[in-house]
Amino acid sequence: MGALPQRTEAVVLRTTNYSEADRIVTLLTADQGLRKGFAKAARNSRKRFSGGLEPFTRAIFHWREGRGTLWSLQDAELLDGHYGLRDDIRRLALAGYGVELVELLLEEGEPQPAVYSMVCAFLAYLATGGDPAVARLLLELRLVNDLGYIPHLLHCSECFRVFHQESIRFDTARGGCLCLACAGGSGFEISLGTAGSLARTLKVESDRFAGFQFGELTLHEGQKILSQVLRSILPREPKSLRFLAQL
Amino acid sequence: MLGSLPAFTRLEAELSKLPGIGRKTATRLAFHLLRTNEQDVTALAEALLELRRKVGFCRSCFHIAEGELCSICADPQRDRRRLCIVQEPQDLLAIERSRAYDGSYHVLHGALSPLDGIGPDDLKIAELMQRITEESVEEIIIATNFSVEGEATALYIAHLCKQNGVRVTRLAHGIPSGSDLEYIDAGTVQQAVLGRREF
Numbered sequence: 001m002g003a004l005p006q007r008t009e010a011v012v013l014r015t016t017n018y019s020e021a022d023r024i025v026t027l028l029t030a031d032q033g034l035r036k037g038f039a040k041a042a043r044n045s046r047k048r049f050s051g052g053l054e055p056f057t058r059a060i061f062h063w064r065e066g067r068g069t070l071w072s073l074q075d076a077e078l079l080d081g082h083y084g085l086r087d088d089i090r091r092l093a094l095a096g097y098g099v100e101l102v103e104l105l106l107e108e109g110e111p112q113p114a115v116y117s118m119v120c121a122f123l124a125y126l127a128t129g130g131d132p133a134v135a136r137l138l139l140e141l142r143l144v145n146d147l148g149y150i151p152h153l154l155h156c157s158e159c160f161r162v163f164h165q166e167s168i169r170f171d172t173a174r175g176g177c178l179c180l181a182c183a184g185g186s187g188f189e190i191s192l193g194t195a196g197s198l199a200r201t202l203k204v205e206s207d208r209f210a211g212f213q214f215g216e217l218t219l220h221e222g223q224k225i226l227s228q229v230l231r232s233i234l235p236r237e238p239k240s241l242r243f244l245a246q247l
Numbered sequence: 248m249l250g251s252l253p254a255f256t257r258l259e260a261e262l263s264k265l266p267g268i269g270r271k272t273a274t275r276l277a278f279h280l281l282r283t284n285e286q287d288v289t290a291l292a293e294a295l296l297e298l299r300r301k302v303g304f305c306r307s308c309f310h311i312a313e314g315e316l317c318s319i320c321a322d323p324q325r326d327r328r329r330l331c332i333v334q335e336p337q338d339l340l341a342i343e344r345s346r347a348y349d350g351s352y353h354v355l356h357g358a359l360s361p362l363d364g365i366g367p368d369d370l371k372i373a374e375l376m377q378r379i380t381e382e383s384v385e386e387i388i389i390a391t392n393f394s395v396e397g398e399a400t401a402l403y404i405a406h407l408c409k410q411n412g413v414r415v416t417r418l419a420h421g422i423p424s425g426s427d428l429e430y431i432d433a434g435t436v437q438q439a440v441l442g443r444r445e446f
Contacts, residue, residue, distance in 0.1 A: 014362055047430070051432055051437075051438075055395045077433070088402065092399050092402065243366050
């Protein structure tokens with residue numbers, strides 16, 4: 001008889017149907033980062049997986065070593081289906097964007113406990129009616145920060161001087177925020193207030209989403225900054241972004 | 248080994264393109280056809296060609312049809328004021344088997360999927376909205392699957408239909424009839440509790 005199955009808490013990022021009744025599941029695990037699992041006959045057996053294979057679901061998975069890096073999933077105990085997401089198309093689409101970002105940015109098998117807690121909080125916040133614009137800004141900013149891609153925000157990325165003017169510029173290719181003297185017209189203009197808000201936000205625990213309020217300008221400029229940063233590090237444009245744009 | 252039998256290898260390759268058929272099953276089926284008498288093999292080949300030549304999609308509801316309209320759209324007894332939205336033709340057949348519904352249908356041929364980039368333009372949603380305005384539909388019954396993709400599609404269609412002032416309903420979901428609560432999976436029970444109603 002083989003060893004007992006191992007136990008891991010995870011969020012389902014994506015499921016792909018395979019063959020007649022099987023599924024390949026992409027998981028963000030609490031302790032082992034991104035992993036893929038093979039759920040044999042999952043489409044025929046709701047009992048073993050208890051609805052735990054739907055995207056955005058948080059569950060305890062029992063698994064054994066499978067072929068290569070693919071886990072053989074035995075069953076799942078549902079913790080939270082985040083069913084509240086299904087009440088609003090924008091929140092649902094944004095949740096899709098969030099998990100796709102994670103899948104594109106993380107390396108398989110590399111533990112990322114902070115990202116895991118943050119993604120759980122992001123899904124829970126959206127599922128309970130959280131503000132989609134705030135959720136998107138916080139998720140993108142924290143992902144970029146946790147994975148080591150955060151640009152210079154509170155000082156010029158070239159001369160390293162602290163900003164004194166209210167108007168500054170931003171250019172990912174040159175490291176982040178730039179004073180007007182160094183910028184020489186490259187990048188795009190942002191307000192010092194936006195850079196300050198983003199920097200202050202990073203001081204708050206990354207699994208906290210409730211209680212944030214950003215002004216229109218911060219949301220607009222923040223998204224512009226983060227979109228440029230993400231475009232420079234993502235291997236391809238997220239498909240869910242196109243979907244979000246169609247709504 | 249089978250490389251020296253190009254006709255056999257070709258059939259095997261064609262069969263393995265079918266959903267749910269892997270290489271081994273394709274080989275098994277090819278051997279089965281090899282042993283079958285010529286009359287039966289010809290009948291199968293003709294049936295496949297006839298399917299491709301004669302069967303298409305209904306120009307109104309996009310269910311499968313052998314002609315311009317499917318048998319449901321061509322039936323004058325059907326209630327045209329109610330329109331049931333399904334993802335695939337197989338879903339329509341499941342509702343028909345229940346004998347609980349005598350309205351008309353609209354087949355979307357898929358579901359919205361944010362993660363796969365399948366948006367409204369990839370489904371028969373524009374055609375649905377055109378039908379709603381042209382056919383004086385009073386009620387839309389959304390019968391997409393209860394998966395994330397099905398729910399996303401339901402939300403999107405409901406939003407569009409409500410803008411047009413049409414009544415929108417969604418199939419009920421929860422504990423299957425005739426089942427014991429203790430054997431139901433946690434996800435279904437969770438949704439049944441959340442979706443409980445006055446009794």
